[in-house]
Amino acid sequence: MAQPAVGTLYIVPTPIGNLADISERALAVLREVNAIAAEDTRHSGQLLQHYGIRNELFALHEHNERQRTAHVIERLQQGQSLALISDAGTPLISDPGYVLVQQCRAAGVPVVALPGPCAITTALSGAGLATDRFTFEGFLPAKGQQRRKTLNALLAEPRTMVFYESPHRIVDALADLHATFGAERSLVLARELTKQFETYLSGTIAEVEAAVLADSNQQRGEMVLMLAGAPQSTNSDDTGPALATLQLLRRELPLKKAAALAAEIHGQRKNTLYQLALEAENE
Structure with a gap:
């Protein structure tokens, strides 16, 4: 047969x-x-x-x-x-x-x-952030400590970052984004995509956070968070100012954290600054 x-x-x-x-x-x-x-x-x-x-x-x-x-x-x-x-x-x-x-x-x-609907691409196409390169990070961890650890690992990420988030965690997630990336990084929150109450909130992290805190309706529904990537320096070889900043931060922070923050501030590579600072300390 x-x-x-x-x-x-x-x-x-x-x-x-x-x-x-x-x-x-x-x-x-x-x-x-x-x-x-x-x-x-x-x-x-x-x-x-x-x-x-x-x-x-x-x-x-x-x-x-x-x-x-x-x-x-x-x-x-x-x-x-x-x-x-x-x-x-x-x-x-x-x-x-x-x-x-x-x-x-x-x-x-x-x-x-089959091709078809996807919240990632739908949100990105209407966000007004760079879309030539982006990274999808899925749902942020539910627990605060793990969520902050995940965000800290993305401090120097140059690509637009896309996250899914749930309504009952959006306030805490925005607070952790603010604490990790600062107030001025560009952020877009897309909510209830393709539905009657579809909303895009865009601005700095601080501005989006304030808008969500001020209106409980913005804490409802399916959500996509899109965060602008770390600014990149036009002269990646000029590490002097970044190293100076790193040394100041090193007074209060561990080397790894100081390197990540200095890299974000000056648009440098975190690993490069870390290695240079490590070599200097060893000397």
């Missing part, structure tokens, strides 16, 4: 807010596959019901992905085609699916990713 053709796993983006943003191709795939794996079946069920799609729907989320992957691949190898969707936007971007896609690739199962 001939073996059935292997099915295909489709990665299907869904709207991040406005239901009209789903593509015709995405709807066609969702109608044609044998079943749909969803992060939250109740949430995704509403979307599918809106478009009259009644295919089998089963849960695949961060708590069961590793256990269910083998069964999903078995179905694909039997010739069924399946779709993977998340609660909103493009699957695998701060959402489950990595294990499944990795194992499908390893097993020789075709994976087809």
Whole structure:
């Protein structure tokens, strides 16, 4: 008996807010596959019901992905085609699916990713910050100490930084951004993208923080934070002023922290300043 053709796993983006943003191709795939794996079946069920799609729907989320992957691949190898969707936007971007896609690739199962909505690119395109180079950092840690450690590691990052943040942590996150990067670094908060109350708050870190603190409505909904990268010096070889600043900071701070701050102030490379200062101290 001939073996059935292997099915295909489709990665299907869904709207991040406005239901009209789903593509015709995405709807066609969702109608044609044998079943749909969803992060939250109740949430995704509403979307599918809106478009009259009644295919089998089963849960695949961060708590069961590793256990269910083998069964999903078995179905694909039997010739069924399946779709993977998340609660909103493009699957695998701060959402489950990595294990499944990795194992499908390893097993020789075709994976087809559809283009579509993504909060990162939507927010960046409307933010007015540099987009030629950016880094996506996902959700900041929930605990303050770990969050500040993560932010400190990004002090000298020259690219625009993109973070997801939750409403109940936005005030604390902004306070830690202010404490780490200072008041004047440019920041944009995009909130409720594509929805009725879509908002962009832009300005300095201090200005965005003040706006959020002054209006509790700005502390609600889905959020994307975009922080301008560290300013870069036009003359990267001129480390003299930066080293002088570092030595002043060194009176109160550990070398690593002093190097990071001096690098940000003067647009120098943190590692370069650190090494130069370390050599000077050893001498």
